[in-house]
Amino acid sequence: MKELFMHSDAVKKGAERAAHRSLLRAAGLKDADFAKPFIGIANAYNNIVPGHLTLNKITAAVKEEISQAGGVPLEFGVIGVCDGIAMGHEGMKYSLGSRELIADSIETMGRAHCLDALVLIPNCDKITPGMIMGACRLNLPTIVISGGPMLTGQHNGRPLDLNSVFEAIGQFSQGLIDEQEFHAIECQACPGAGSCAGMFTANSMNCLCEALGLALPGNGTIPAVYPERLELARQAGRQIVALTKQDLKIRDILRKEAFDNALAVDMALGCSTNSALHLPAIAYEAGVEITLRLINEVSAKVAHLCNLAPGGPDHLEDLDRAGGIMAVMHELDKKNILARGLPTVSGHTIGENYQNASVKNQAVIAPIDKPHHAQGGLAALFGNIARDGAIVKQAAVAPEMLRHSGPARVFDSEDAAYQAIRGGQIRKGDVVVIRYEGPKGGPGMREMLLPTSAIAGMGLDKDVALITDGRFSGATRGASIGHISPEAMAGGEIALLQDGDLIEIDIPRQTINAKVSPAEMEKRRQAWQPPEPKIKTGYLARYAKLVTSANLGAVVR
Known part of the structure; x- marks a missing residue:
């Protein structure tokens, strides 16, 4: 050598x-x-x-x-x-x-x-x-x-993970579980x-x-x-x-x-x-x-094979026993x-890595010709409130929420939305809008696991959608649409929404729109002023000035 x-x-x-x-x-x-x-x-x-x-x-x-x-x-x-x-x-x-x-x-x-x-x-x-x-x-x-x-944790014969605790908060607040059950889930979810x-x-x-x-x-x-x-x-x-x-x-x-x-x-x-x-x-x-459009192109031709938490019952140890990532790739390779x-x-090449892998449990890794869903786990949505796109984990959305139309309930922070959800102010059919939580507006693009878990824990995940220029934890399930771009702080249309605006979500068609005329949107834009930055000193103040939109990966340039 x-x-x-x-x-x-x-x-x-x-x-x-x-x-x-x-x-x-x-x-x-x-x-x-x-x-x-x-x-x-x-x-x-x-x-x-x-x-x-x-x-x-x-x-x-x-x-x-x-x-x-x-x-x-x-x-x-x-x-x-x-x-x-x-x-x-x-x-x-x-x-x-x-x-x-x-x-x-x-x-x-x-x-x-x-x-x-x-x-x-x-x-x-x-x-x-x-x-x-x-x-x-x-x-x-x-x-x-x-x-x-x-x-995974275990409680009364069922598997638990961190998301179980977040959802238990919503269940406890609604009296669906008692304090003893709530404490047991907290103690056993993360072993x-x-x-x-x-x-x-x-x-x-x-x-x-x-x-x-x-x-x-x-x-x-x-x-x-x-x-x-x-x-x-x-x-x-x-x-x-x-x-x-x-x-x-x-x-x-x-x-x-x-x-x-x-x-x-x-x-x-x-x-x-x-x-x-x-x-x-x-x-x-x-x-x-x-x-984001490439994500849709790939999703259209790649089926969803693994029904893993939070969308399904299986966890990473189950996937490992079923053959792991190489088994998933081996299954995908059957369709070239x-x-x-x-x-x-x-x-070795990637093909050599997975060529001898095999699926050991088809309940965890479904056959390529009998998938859980015909399309992939993610979808990018576009429309008049997400010109540059938004993201949803469609594999974790209940079938009845893949298409949803409802009135906007608009909040300018995650905290305000969470308090409204916990306070019982959100009704079936609503579309919760959380804005000024994007990369610049947050700043830092917070994850919205508390409000989404509260919605799920209260049993509203099949009735209420949530859209935001922030993002979601991987543990989120339900009709939770994030990364709306352009974000509110950059003057994106999500900043122009008002309570009662009809929001139409069609995940199969990859669209998200507000039933607001272009003329009305322009009128609202003329009256809009960006709010004062939430953080004005330190690292996040510098970050907010340099970070790009979520559709570009929120990289700093």
């Missing part, structure tokens, strides 16, 4: 780098290490986020294998926000924005220390896409090894370490890493507490050294066809609507364009949907 080019030579070769080597020796490096590649390990461990509790064990396994394979593991920390803990208060404004901080920190650490390759060790929500975005800027050999999903057990945002992104080719098979579904998770980490540690020697960079893997594959798997799984933010954002950093010949971090 020809001599390996190493970025790290810039800090370790030549007499003029003696001071650099001296500092590295202080960190534990020896003479022999200066001939080896420097492998950066981005570890998002903290003991606040349940999904991150095991990441130090993952990191230790990765580091050991890197050392044995001939690399130098260099670990650094990465922040991570728990969306569940941040939910429903000012903290949620920081969740999406943390993705950009993470991307910036990965870029900064990689460039400042001349790293030769990266192992990304995330688990929850924004950490996975943020790490990948930063890695795309560096364009180094990169592998993702996540912490893995949480096991230990791992990302929340349904096909929520964290698990969606960790599964899609397999489809993109950035992670080894099993990354998205092997539970956090299983010993197989540590073995996968050891494999990742060995493989990153091999990728470094091959000089297979992240952008070599993240081609347009890889995103097409990921979107197909997204539709088959019924992933979180947040994937419609994160995949375009990752693609942007990789030099690839993904639009996927690009087979793309490179992956395994050293």
Whole structure:
């Protein structure tokens, strides 16, 4: 093999780098290490986020294998926000924005220390896409090894997850369950370490890493507490050294066809609507364009195969036992949907990764010719209140709500809407409108799990729709339409809606419109003034000035 080019030579070769080597020796490096590649390990461990509790064990396994394979593991920390803990208060404004901080920190650490390759060790929500975005800027050999999903909780013989608790809040407030039942659900829903057990945002992104080719098979579904998770980490540690020697960079893997594959798997799984933010954002950093209309094109030809929570009864451990993401891809391949010949971090093509996979439980992974739904899990909607599009997780919408027409109940914040819902002010047939919660207006585009869970918990999810320029947790179910673009703060038509306006939603036809004439809309626009920013100092004030629309992935340019 020809001599390996190493970025790290810039800090370790030549007499003029003696001071650099001296500092590295202080960190534990020896003479022999200066001939080896420097492998950066981005570890998002903290003991606040349940999904991150095991990441130090993952990191230790990765580091050991890197050392044995001939690399130098260099670990650094990465922040991570728990969306569940941040939910429903000012903290949620920081969740999406943390993705950009993470991307910036990965870029900064990689460039400042001349790293030769990266192992990304995330688990929850924004950490996975943020790490990948930063890695795309560096364009180094990169592998993702996540912490893995949480096991489901159990109560009275039924499975529970975090969403069960949020919905129980609505049930308790309506007297549908007593305090003892409410407390039992709270205590039993999240039994230990791992990302929340349904096909929520964290698990969606960790599964899609397999489809993109950035992670080894099993990354998205092997539970956090299983010993197989540590073995996968050891494999990742060995493989990153091999990728470094091959000089297979992240952008070599993240081609347009890889995103097409990921979107197909997204539709088959019924992933979180947040994937419609994160995949375009990752693609942007990789030099690839993904639009909301592309999501509809893929959804039209890819059936929904997995009925996973929150839309169905199954969880990630069930998907893992049924064969995992490779089994889903093997099933999709029967219709020649996927690009087979793309490179992956395994050293094999994506087609080689899934060619020997098989579906072990057709109740969890439906046959391609007998899907749960003929179309994919997500749909983008367009209309006179969403000129640039909106997103709905159509796989989690009750059939009777796929088409809905009702009067608008307009609120200028999530908090105001939630209080109205909890106060019994929302009636069957209403369309709850929550605005000024977009990337700029929030700022930070809060998730609306509290109001959507309250609606579901009160038994109104088959009667009430909710639309917003904010976004939804992957745990959201019902006719919840988010990412409305342009957002209200940017002068989007959602800012012009008034109580009583008739809102018409037609998910099968991919439309969302207000029955308001163009002349009336223009009259309202002339009278509209943007409100004062909610946050005027600190990081979010800067973020609000630079962030783009949700339909563009809410990236900062």
